[in-house]
Structures are given as structure tokens and as C-alpha cells.
Amino acid sequence: MNENTIRALILEGENSWIEFKRCGNGIESDVYETVCSFSNHFGGTILCGVLDDGTIQGISEKAIASLKKNFISVISNPSMFSPTLMIEPKSVKIDGKTILCIQVPSSSEVHTYKKVIYDRVFDSDVKVTATAQIAEMYIRKQNVFTEKKVFKYATINELEPGIIEKCRNLAILKNNEHPWKNLNDEQLLKSAHLYGKDWQTGDEGMTLAGLLLLGKEDVIMSVCPTYKTDALLRRVNLDRYDDRITIYKNLVESYDLLMQFAQKHLPDKFFMEGIQTVSLRDKIVREMVSNILMHREFSSAYVSKFIIEKEQIYTENPCRAQNHIEITPEHFTPISKNPIIARFFSNIGYADELGSGTRNLFKYSQLYSGKKPVMIEDTMFTLSVPLDENYSADYQINVPTPKNTRSDISEREQKIIAIMKETPDITAVQIASELGVSSRTIENAIKNLREKRYIERQGATKDGRWIVIK
Known part of the structure; x- marks a missing residue:
């Protein structure tokens, strides 16, 4: 790695695959945590001797040899890393200062550092403890379908x-x-x-x-107990939704239901393609829907979502990603995550050949809204198609504004009641996640609702359900 490449990385700043470490007093434990997380994720580069803001501080020339030796000693020690790693740091001079460059490749195995699994989430090294997350990491590493x-x-x-x-x-x-x-x-x-x-x-x-x-x-x-697909409309009630369908049906029927949901809530525009009139809405939605159904990782506990908002149509689905990358027509290698399902969808006309979906989305999205879609491949594949800026003004829906009919409880507590009505077996932690607040806040609110006899609990903590009384 040369000086120009490192300068470009520093300008890019810390992210999912770039990390800066000061290393003023030697290589600290957090460097090895990053090595572990990069190995478990998609690889990355650690620049030692660079501050968080990108300032090049450098490392003493006298210390470089011992730092390299200590680093190699730790990553090859089975009591520290399991499985062990083989990485050789390189020293590079920039502006008269020496930094240590550690390029960590993505590994075919799941590694632990001091018996802890780390994964990379944006610019942070995160401890992975949940069984579902660990299983997902192993699946990501396996070349199986x-x-x-x-x-x-x-x-x-x-x-x-x-x-x-x-x-x-x-x-x-x-x-x-x-x-x-x-x-x-x-x-x-x-x-x-x-x-x-x-x-x-x-x-x-x-x-x-x-x-x-x-x-x-x-x-x-x-x-497949965790299988489901959520379709949400969020245009008036941004905290929750204006319309929603939760789909548990097979993929063929799911495709039909998702297309109907989009046709209900999205305006259409038409385009002459040759001698045929083409629905731009249906062309775009077809690609988005087929993508979240065909290419998801079905062993994951994460739910696939199709969301219509004021300014975009947005999808996300768990994915057995090959790397972390923004996909464009010029920069992607089509890889089918579920080739049997994809081939079946192609046979019945619900999808085209592999790779054509990306080209179609870029083509039709610009005709539909004048803007390009954004596609990010990661363990959660996300796709955003912008909507025309006149969409909000031209396509209004009639959603009654919720009225506060319960004057003795807060608006948040009313939302909790609505959630419990729809999903009686939901947990306090899940409600907290949906409303974006702490679990303690939700527990206090539930306590208040129970005292005022708005709700009651039926059954055990784990297997029970909420009953809305009034």
C-alpha cells in the first residue's frame, strides 16, 4: 500500500472498512478487536499512528520493529485468537512520519479474540453474543445455499x-x-x-x-419460523404506519400481495417502450419486490420489509452478502443468493435474468422520479428508490388523525395499547425498539397502564400475551 492510497483512505475517514488508531503507547487491545471484527466482516484497513480526526501523528521509528513483532505474536497465539491469523503489518512514511498499515482480509472462518466474537457495524467493533447473530455469521462464511x-x-x-x-x-x-x-x-x-x-x-x-x-x-x-414480510405505508403517521400488511404466505403469493399493496399506494406514470406503453411504477416495484423475495437469507431472524414513505420506496432484507458495496450498473458482479428460487421466478415472469434488475432499476427510476436508486449490499441489503418531489402534493391518502380519547394516559401509552392490540405477544423490549425508546421507559408505561386497568397480562412472561381491556 503506497502513500497516495493511504492519503485517500485518511480523507475517506473511518467507516465499515477503515479504522484509525493512535497507538501512542504500543498496540492496545482495541486494535485486536478491530482485527477480529474486520476478519469476521468484509475485511478492512487499520492505520496505526493516525488520530480519529485523520491527523497523522506517526509512531516512533524505534518502536516499529517491536510493534510488528508483538502484533504477529498476538494474532498467531491460539489463546488470544481462535482460529489464529496470518497478517503482516507494513510501515509507510507520510510527511516524514511513520505509520503502521494493517490490511485485514475477510476470513472464511468466524474468529474470536479473547473468546469474544466481534463484528463490524459501521465504524464500530461490536461484541456478538446473540445466537441468531452468531449463526448468521457462520452462514455468511459458508459457501452453501x-x-x-x-x-x-x-x-x-x-x-x-x-x-x-x-x-x-x-x-x-x-x-x-x-x-x-x-x-x-x-x-x-x-x-x-x-x-x-x-x-x-x-x-x-x-x-x-x-x-x-x-x-x-x-x-x-x-x-422457517422467522419467515415473514412486512409492507408498510408511512406518510402521515411517521412513528408507526398508515397502512400495513404482514405476509406469511409463500413467495409466489407474497409477490402478488406486495404488488397490490404498491399499486394501492403509489401513483403511476407511463412510458413508451418501443410500441408498448409501460407502467413505470410496476416496473420499479417488480424489481424491488422480486429482490427481497428471491435474494434474502431465510435462516435469518430479520424480517424483510417493503416501505413506502413520503420521499422514497425503501426495502431491506437479510442477505448472505459477499462484501460491503454500493451497487451500480458499472460496479457490481451479479451473484444469486438463492439460484433455485431466482430461476423459478424467472420462469414464471416475476423476474428477469440475473443482473438485469439493477440496470432496470437505474433506467426506470430516473424516468419515474428523475433520481437514481441507492443499493447497498451488506448483511442487510437495502434499496431506496426516490419518489418524485410532487408525490406528496399530488397523491394524498385519507388517514384519520388519531384522537386522544384517553385523557388520563400519554400519547406514548396510547401507542403502546395500539401495538398490543395488533401484536398481543409482543415483548416490552420489542415495543421499545419499535418506538425508539429505552426498555425501562416502556416498562414504566406498562406498569401505569396495568394500574389503570387498560391492559392485563395473560400467561407467563415468555409465552403470554397482552389483553387490552379498554
Whole structure:
């Protein structure tokens, strides 16, 4: 790494892959925490001898050799790092001052430092303790596809009645000579790799891809308990929502419901493409919806979301990311996270070939609002499509303003009651997260509501539910 490259990194400032360390008294423990987090995330560069504001302070020339030796000794010590690492720091002179440059590659394994797992979140090194987060990190490191998991006892009876015929007709509508045209249901499932064999165990059955694409709701919730997709409209009530649907249905039916939600709440614009009139809204939403359904990591506990706001349409979905990157038509390598599901969506016309979605979004978004979309690939894939600045003025919805009918409780406590009505099994911690306040604040509010007999708790703390009395 040369002087010009390091200057460019310093100008960029600290972020997910750049960290500055003073190292005035040697290499401190927080340097190794960053090494661990970069290894577990997408890699990064640590510049020792640089202050947080980017000022180059430098390190004593006499200390450089011992610092390098101590660093290598720590990262190769199995009692400190597990698994151990092989990284060699490089010293570089800038403006007459020596700094130590540590380039940390992304590892194929999950590492611990002093028996603690660290991950990189923006410009911070975060301890990872939750089981779901740790599992997600291991999945991110594995070159496997969750969708291929075989369920030995799952058969065609676990699928939604009539859905195979629906998909066959969609495929024929797209291509009148489609191979599915002459296949029976069982042959179609095997042809689409929705029914397969686990070559390690010899088990045969429906794959997770098949159940997610076509399965009954109760079957999906059994094999994938955290699966759901939220669609939210936030234009008047910015704290919560003006309209919402929570979808637990299979991916094919989810696609239809999300498209309907968008058509209900977004204005349309039309564009002449050749000799055809094209709905820009439907073109954009199709790409956004198919993305959050096809490319999500289904083992993750995070929920996929489709959100319409005043100034943007926004989606997020858990992702088995290859790196941290902003995706543009000029700067991306299309990699399918769930190739079986993606191929099925392409067959029935719900998506196009891999990579075309990005090009379409940039093309149609600029025609729709005059602005470019923003796509960030990370463990949570986010996509934002700006809306026309006249959208708020031209497309109003009629949402009644909530009235304070309970004069003896606060507005926040009324929101808590509304949340409990909609989600009776919600926890205080989850309510705190949704409202953006501390858990202690919510616990005090719940105590007040119980004392005033607005709510009561039915069942145990973990397995119970809230009852709204009045």
C-alpha cells in the first residue's frame, strides 16, 4: 500500500472498512478487536499512528520493529485468537512520519479474540453474543445455499392447492413452448429442483425452496419460523404506519400481495417502450419486490420489509452478502443468493435474468422520479428508490388523525395499547425498539397502564400475551 492510497483512505475517514488508531503507547487491545471484527466482516484497513480526526501523528521509528513483532505474536497465539491469523503489518512514511498499515482480509472462518466474537457495524467493533447473530455469521462464511435443504417427509400435499397449475400457466404465458407445458406436477417440481435429494444423507423430499415458493402457510411457518414480510405505508403517521400488511404466505403469493399493496399506494406514470406503453411504477416495484423475495437469507431472524414513505420506496432484507458495496450498473458482479428460487421466478415472469434488475432499476427510476436508486449490499441489503418531489402534493391518502380519547394516559401509552392490540405477544423490549425508546421507559408505561386497568397480562412472561381491556 503506497502513500497516495493511504492519503485517500485518511480523507475517506473511518467507516465499515477503515479504522484509525493512535497507538501512542504500543498496540492496545482495541486494535485486536478491530482485527477480529474486520476478519469476521468484509475485511478492512487499520492505520496505526493516525488520530480519529485523520491527523497523522506517526509512531516512533524505534518502536516499529517491536510493534510488528508483538502484533504477529498476538494474532498467531491460539489463546488470544481462535482460529489464529496470518497478517503482516507494513510501515509507510507520510510527511516524514511513520505509520503502521494493517490490511485485514475477510476470513472464511468466524474468529474470536479473547473468546469474544466481534463484528463490524459501521465504524464500530461490536461484541456478538446473540445466537441468531452468531449463526448468521457462520452462514455468511459458508459457501452453501439454505434453499437446498431437503425435508424428507414433505410431499406435494404440503403445497398450496392449485398453485403449481398457476405457475405452469404463467410460464406458458411467457413462453408458449415452455418445457413445463407437458410435465405433470411431480415432474415439474423435479425439473425446477423443488423436489430433490440430499447427497450427503440420501434423503429425498421437498426442498426449502419448494416449500417457500409454493407451500401452505402453516408448513412454511413450521420449517422457517422467522419467515415473514412486512409492507408498510408511512406518510402521515411517521412513528408507526398508515397502512400495513404482514405476509406469511409463500413467495409466489407474497409477490402478488406486495404488488397490490404498491399499486394501492403509489401513483403511476407511463412510458413508451418501443410500441408498448409501460407502467413505470410496476416496473420499479417488480424489481424491488422480486429482490427481497428471491435474494434474502431465510435462516435469518430479520424480517424483510417493503416501505413506502413520503420521499422514497425503501426495502431491506437479510442477505448472505459477499462484501460491503454500493451497487451500480458499472460496479457490481451479479451473484444469486438463492439460484433455485431466482430461476423459478424467472420462469414464471416475476423476474428477469440475473443482473438485469439493477440496470432496470437505474433506467426506470430516473424516468419515474428523475433520481437514481441507492443499493447497498451488506448483511442487510437495502434499496431506496426516490419518489418524485410532487408525490406528496399530488397523491394524498385519507388517514384519520388519531384522537386522544384517553385523557388520563400519554400519547406514548396510547401507542403502546395500539401495538398490543395488533401484536398481543409482543415483548416490552420489542415495543421499545419499535418506538425508539429505552426498555425501562416502556416498562414504566406498562406498569401505569396495568394500574389503570387498560391492559392485563395473560400467561407467563415468555409465552403470554397482552389483553387490552379498554
